[in-house]
Amino acid sequence: MTHIGSPGVSQPEAAPTPELSQHYDVVVVGAGNAAMCAALAAHEAGASVLVLERAPEAEAGGNSRFTAGAIRFAYDGVDDLRALMPDLTDAEVEMTDFGTYTEDEFYADLGRITDYRCDPELADTLVTRSNETVAWMASHGVRFAPIWGRQAFKVDGRFKFWGGLTVESVGGGEGLVESLRTALDRNGIDLWHEAAGRSLVLDESGAVRGVRIRRQGRMVEAACSAVVLASGGFQANAEWRTRYLGPGWDLAKVRGTRFNTGDGIAMAFDAGAMPYGNWSGAHAVAWDYNAPEFGDLAVGDGFQKHSYPFGIVLNRNGKRFVDEGADFRNYTYARYGREILAQPGHSAWQVFDASTDHLLRDEYRIRQVTRVTAGSIAELCGRMEDVDTEAAMATIAEFNAAVDRSVAFDPNVLDGRRTSGLSPDKTNWAMPLETPPFTAFRVTCGLTFTFGGLRIDDTGCVLDTDLRPISGLYAAGELVGGLFYGNYPGGSGLSAGAVFGRQAGTSAALHALRLST
Numbered sequence: 001m002t003h004i005g006s007p008g009v010s011q012p013e014a015a016p017t018p019e020l021s022q023h024y025d026v027v028v029v030g031a032g033n034a035a036m037c038a039a040l041a042a043h044e045a046g047a048s049v050l051v052l053e054r055a056p057e058a059e060a061g062g063n064s065r066f067t068a069g070a071i072r073f074a075y076d077g078v079d080d081l082r083a084l085m086p087d088l089t090d091a092e093v094e095m096t097d098f099g100t101y102t103e104d105e106f107y108a109d110l111g112r113i114t115d116y117r118c119d120p121e122l123a124d125t126l127v128t129r130s131n132e133t134v135a136w137m138a139s140h141g142v143r144f145a146p147i148w149g150r151q152a153f154k155v156d157g158r159f160k161f162w163g164g165l166t167v168e169s170v171g172g173g174e175g176l177v178e179s180l181r182t183a184l185d186r187n188g189i190d191l192w193h194e195a196a197g198r199s200l201v202l203d204e205s206g207a208v209r210g211v212r213i214r215r216q217g218r219m220v221e222a223a224c225s226a227v228v229l230a231s232g233g234f235q236a237n238a239e240w241r242t243r244y245l246g247p248g249w250d251l252a253k254v255r256g257t258r259f260n261t262g263d264g265i266a267m268a269f270d271a272g273a274m275p276y277g278n279w280s281g282a283h284a285v286a287w288d289y290n291a292p293e294f295g296d297l298a299v300g301d302g303f304q305k306h307s308y309p310f311g312i313v314l315n316r317n318g319k320r321f322v323d324e325g326a327d328f329r330n331y332t333y334a335r336y337g338r339e340i341l342a343q344p345g346h347s348a349w350q351v352f353d354a355s356t357d358h359l360l361r362d363e364y365r366i367r368q369v370t371r372v373t374a375g376s377i378a379e380l381c382g383r384m385e386d387v388d389t390e391a392a393m394a395t396i397a398e399f400n401a402a403v404d405r406s407v408a409f410d411p412n413v414l415d416g417r418r419t420s421g422l423s424p425d426k427t428n429w430a431m432p433l434e435t436p437p438f439t440a441f442r443v444t445c446g447l448t449f450t451f452g453g454l455r456i457d458d459t460g461c462v463l464d465t466d467l468r469p470i471s472g473l474y475a476a477g478e479l480v481g482g483l484f485y486g487n488y489p490g491g492s493g494l495s496a497g498a499v500f501g502r503q504a505g506t507s508a509a510l511h512a513l514r515l516s517t
Helices: 033-044 061-066 078-084 088-092 103-115 121-141 170-184 238-244 263-270 333-343 354-359 377-383 389-402 491-516
Strands: 001-002 023-031 049-053 144-148 152-155 157-162 168-169 191-192 195-202 210-215 218-229 283-287 312-314 347-352 371-374 438-450 461-463 471-477
Touching: 023 033, 023 210, 023 263, 023 491, 033 049, 033 061, 033 170, 033 491, 049 195, 049 218, 061 103, 061 170, 078 121, 103 121, 121 491, 144 471, 168 170, 195 218, 195 263, 210 471, 218 491, 238 438, 263 471, 283 333, 333 438, 354 438, 371 377, 377 389, 377 438, 471 491
Parallel strands: 023 049, 023 218, 049 191, 218 471
Antiparallel strands: 001 195, 144 168, 152 157, 195 210, 210 218, 283 438, 312 347, 347 438, 371 438, 461 471
């Protein structure tokens, strides 16, 4: 047997001879949404399963725990949603336009949002299996509800959903993780906390035969027939961020867990895995300027600031630099963090007036928010720290004069209410900033997850640099590359984790069981 190490990830200088644990059919590295879906699927297929969680129990759950729990999937109408959410009442259905989100629309969004660079086979798998996978999650106790508060505005007494995203897990990311963890317990699946996968054990043919683990300060070895890597991207690794995303990315805030440092990716590379996908790309959003270095479970995703389509965004020079109304928030927020990071001082201010204050999401009302308020534009611009006051006042005056007021404002559709003659123009939801009080929120870049990762085949098996399957090695979740490029449709991260986690877990179990017969 050979032990494959993980350069680029902190290693003990002189590891002791590992203790041997019992043999498992499948070991899953990670304990977020993708990992736990993989573990449940492997167990369903008849395998004995061990789940490894690097974090202590109080911080377990990976990035999934920090999300709002929104999950994107294809559905043909309200009947599909009622099957998933049987608690929906007739009155709730009557007051809501849920619309449809067909497989063709989902596939088209993936293509459009990634500039048609997404791997078509991965995209097809995600789209065509999204509905059945969400139903499968529900069968394991995950509960879902409509996202009225985030994805629909009430106009003329009726909610209308927009942007293809309708459903969230009850309790958000914490509720999702808790439901999946309960399912693991119910099925008798072993889960070790403070157990970091450090290296793969391969036999003479290069097939996976175990995992070397640092568990609560001791080295142990879990023998197995298959491994599913589902330990996230490398967003919490400042050195890797700078190496792959580029200069300045070491200054980004990390929205989620501090434990996603690329361990699983490094383990796979050392086994000969092929890098794949958008290694210079990442999901990055507008995030409160004074948020901590890593995610705070007490605040969750409350540091995000996603209502910018209803205001304007100014940099330190007092200038606008993005089209705030280019598309629904679902389709722009994951790339605008990069734009903010590129601005002077790596920050910006989102500016609103009272006319749209009622549309701002709850995250703007948390106690831990970087905000200034004033009764006039001049006073507001003077209070925005590090901003050129005169330039900001001029930009706002120019913006107000450029708004086409003949077009009705409608937050539920791409309303075409725009400016003309600006650079950049705002192409939807352009409301002049005229009604006091005026409010501004300072934001920086919040990094969610990285897009570069491993290449897998249609079973979830990791491919090597010669595009051959690495026997017994599977992957799912953020560390799978090739699906997202530059941007992603909101809610598709959790659905991809669940779809590919289920696929990898099933395939890993079938592989292990074949070896045992």
